[in-house]
Amino acid sequence: MSTLTGIDLPLGSPGGSVELLYDLYLGPEAPIDAAVFMLAPDRPRGGAAGGPKLLDVPGKQLDGPSFWSYVDNLATALGSTFDEDSFDAIHLQHLGFGATPALLKAFPEHPRIALVHGTDLLFAADHPTQREVLLRSARLADSIVVPTSAMADLVREMAPVGPDRIVRVPWGIPDRLLSDPPVRGPSARDSFRVLYAGRLTAEKGAAELIAAVSGLPDLTLCIAAPEHEFAALSATVDTAGVEYLGWFDREELWQAFARHDLLVVPSTTLEAFGLVAVEAQACGLPVVYQPVPGLTEVLGDSAARSDARSLADTVRSLQKDDAALADLRAAGSRNAARFPLSATAAELESLASQVRR
Missing domain, CATH: 3.40.50.2000 (Glycogen Phosphorylase B;)
Structure with a gap:
């Protein structure tokens, strides 16, 4: 099963969610077959072989009407860059931020698995628009993947999600x-x-x-x-x-x-x-x-x-x-040794097969 995924961060951004994105989907040893996108950096830089597709969509915001304008532009860029028939499922790398609502708008018919990171919940607590995005994304995702039970508890505190839709899959490190x-x-x-x-x-x-x-x-x-x-x-x-x-x-x-x-x-x-x-x-x-x-x-x-x-x-x-x-x-x-990346990938692939529409 092929996948579309990405994060609306510029290439080269730090953070655990970016590292996991690279580990799971990019590079010659990535265990999940996927088309991946990120944002083009402000300063042009050469992309590594097997790197993400870079989208030139300016105006990233966190709150207010300008955020939704940015999401519309990102959805348009996604729709013109990726053929909806070339992938079977969407992995949403957050419940918040811009990539998730843009993917949901651009490709509304594909099964969606959301991977939750700590930043999703932190920003949803501090930004009203991000709280709105989180609630909507949680409602539309077919499955919500969390790496720990503590994250599952916090997701349930912030969004009305039934326990059957939250799946614990520990993150992994390269084998x-x-x-x-x-x-x-x-x-x-x-x-x-x-x-x-x-x-x-x-x-x-x-x-x-x-x-x-x-x-x-x-x-x-x-x-x-x-x-x-x-x-x-x-x-x-x-x-x-x-x-x-x-x-x-x-x-x-x-x-x-x-x-x-x-x-x-x-x-x-x-x-x-x-x-x-x-x-x-x-x-x-x-x-x-x-x-x-x-x-x-x-x-x-x-x-x-x-x-x-x-x-x-x-x-x-x-x-x-x-x-x-x-x-x-x-x-x-x-x-x-309890956390090989191959096990994380296998569980995500199995889950994608279960939610396939």
């Missing part, structure tokens, strides 16, 4: 990472390297992490994040003691995992799944996380738990305890 992770080098014991990797929006807890551990003796806090987000964070938080690494592509991030001693995931609110943490575990990097919904379900006891108040003590304790780090590495490797 090749599980079978052939990067080789870890010896730790540089003169400096314990702690890594934060990901977006720097407020709910991710990076500011609290910096306050807790930056400046601890014999410890280097490293941050891998989009450059503009690190610059914005530095305008409000003292990052003088932080080693900024830039924003890595996927393979570079995996290599970075192998060069660090600990990954900290200090998110302060629900996480949809926590792909970065699971990928780090696959690379042999121990993880400390704040026990918020989603992360507790995915990581459980395979990683160390710590709230913001005890984070410095937790990190210092692990810094001094090689045996505890070794135990976390072993537990993390076993946990990561």
